[in-house]
Amino acid sequence: MSELYITRMHELTIVIYAASVLLYFIDFLNSNRKANQTAFWLLAFVWGLQTVFLFFYMIETGRFPVLSLFEGLYFYAWVLITLSLIINSLLKVDFIVFFTNILGFIIMAIHTFAPGYFASDVMSERLVSELLLIHITMAILSYGAFSLSFVCSLLYFVQYDLLKRKKWGERLWRISDLSKLEQVSYLLNAVGVPMLVLSLILGLRWAWIKVPGMEWYDLKIIGSFVVLAFYSIYLYLRVARGFHGKTLALWNTASFLIVLINFFLFGKLSSFHFWYM
Structure with a gap:
């Protein structure tokens, strides 16, 4: 072949x-x-x-x-x-x-994605570059899922406030019910977490190949694992502890703030992620 x-x-x-x-x-x-x-x-x-x-x-x-x-x-x-x-x-x-x-x-x-696995240096270099592309794509897709989940949590807060103040009207009916918003938010996070895990696996592999002597305590790496930890805790609270409602929506909102900090701030302070940020 x-x-x-x-x-x-x-x-x-x-x-x-x-x-x-x-x-x-x-x-x-x-x-x-x-x-x-x-x-x-x-x-x-x-x-x-x-x-x-x-x-x-x-x-x-x-x-x-x-x-x-x-x-x-x-x-x-x-x-x-x-x-x-x-x-x-x-x-x-x-x-x-x-x-x-x-x-x-x-x-x-x-x-x-092992360096030198293929006989051609050009092919090996191309494969490593495509590894980086897959890593970035999966990371952005996971962040997209987290973003939509955050929007659902915001709508949850709006709907919750309208119901609490008994503000019946067209706006109330156009927003989905609380249980559906919570379920969609959860499903998006359930998709985003494994995608982020796979992205981190591929990203660490790329860094191991292309950035010799890299500082593993780089802010972007730490921030990515913090994001993963926050959303993993969200899933744990939802699945294992049975948390629902406003508490879970608040945790989801806090988790998305960590996403923003990691993407915009830690990416700029990273020792190597600025290559493609």
């Missing part, structure tokens, strides 16, 4: 794998069987692509691909996906599958 074709197929595998992990996360939060089934078939497709790559690699090299670190990482990721599919099919232990594939995605990202 040509080097360009292999590169594109590896990128496709990463994107599909990310979508599978995202859907497993949604199922983890909401016990959504449709999301679980879709995630399973996406994961099976990823396994199929990996198996084809292993088969062609063994034909080209005439040996089993475990003699180097990068070959071992690929085979390790293939083993994780294989075992998770078997567990999902026979034992129906979904949460094990979800957490196993978070680890599998990390391994796949390390392998796919």
Whole structure:
């Protein structure tokens, strides 16, 4: 197979794998069987692509691909996906599958975007650049989900105030009811959190390759993990503790303020994110 074709197929595998992990996360939060089934078939497709790559690699090299670190990482990721599919099919232990594939995605990202993996330096450099593109795109998409969630919380406060003051009128009826606003806000955060996690994984991998000697206490990195922590706490309060209503909307608003600080302030103070901010 040509080097360009292999590169594109590896990128496709990463994107599909990310979508599978995202859907497993949604199922983890909401016990959504449709999301679980879709995630399973996406994961099976990823396994199929990996198996084809292993088969062609063994034909080209005439040996089993475990003699180097990068070959071992690929085979390790293939083993994780294989075992998770078997567990999902026979034992129906979904949460094990979800957490196993978070680890599998990390391994796949390390392998796919490894410097020097491809024979061509130009192709290797292009792949690393595309890693940065995927990282930024996923981060912005997660921030977009958080932004819409914030808007829902603002509308929640407006609706709550109108109901409390008994201001009946057209404005009240044009705003969705409180429970729907809260549910939409929660679903957007449930999508944004795993996307941010995947973005951070890819972003740290890019930084490891392209920024040798990088300060890991960089404000942008710290800020991103603070954002992740705040929204993770939001999901914990909603799912595990059963919080609802105004308290949750306030926490969501505070979390979005951290997003703004991280995006506009910490991005400017970062030692390396100013390259694309």
